[in-house]
């Protein structure tokens with residue numbers, strides 16, 4: 070299984086893109102920095118987009134993916150919780166701002182086909198078994214536990230705050246892509262917003278180790294460009310507390326599992 074980070078930040082600049090992972094060239098997890106990262110040919114390979122939640126930084130490239138249609142026309146399946154799909158349709162895809170790609174070019178064969186997910190109920194795409202597992206954010210959100218044909222595993226949290234022991238009980242990933250948004254000094258604010266800091270991550274990973282008996286490879290994403298340098302320092306210190314290197318994800322990082 071090949072996992073590429075297309076977007077590893079929660080802010081967009083010439084060097085940073087919004088959250089998106091690409092699995093085996095065909096499955097996108099979130100659609101932040103999706104189309105800007107891929108040639109048209111690679112965009113046309115995508116069969117499915119799975120959304121962790123409705124926030125704009127995770128969904129906005131659905132519009133450009135819809136717009137960059139194929140010849141002959143093809144359909145991309147867009148999966149999310151019903152609450153997620155409802156907001157994404159109402160505010161992004163309903164046809165007021167641009168075309169309604171869930172009905173275009175044909176109602177019976179649209180560019181984007183919305184498909185609801187149920188927490189803990191797995192789906193299979195391109196041989197990968199994907200389980201949506203609820204996480205703690207400010208709006209209904211899931212992370213995705215992905216198992217390849219050969220049994221290799223990773224988990225992508227999307228956006229999440231503290232209190233993940235319920236999530237940990239349901240997953241056993243080799244690699245954990247997890248958000249880190251704020252600095253340690255912003256702990257209270259981040260807790261309120263449903264995000265993590267390095268110190269909050271340490272607590273969550275201690276829980277993981279206690280429950281599962283190991284720590285996965287950890288790759289931080291959703292990093293703010295405003296304080297990335299400081300976050301890197303705090304993540305290094307957090308890793309020392311755990312006796313485990315905590316990596317910082319970046320656009321273009323590719324992992325073969």
Ligand SMILES: [Zn+2]
Pocket residue numbers: 122124206228
């Ligand atoms: Zn969010």
Ligand SMILES: [Zn+2]
Pocket residue numbers: 079088124126127228291
């Ligand atoms: Zn976000």
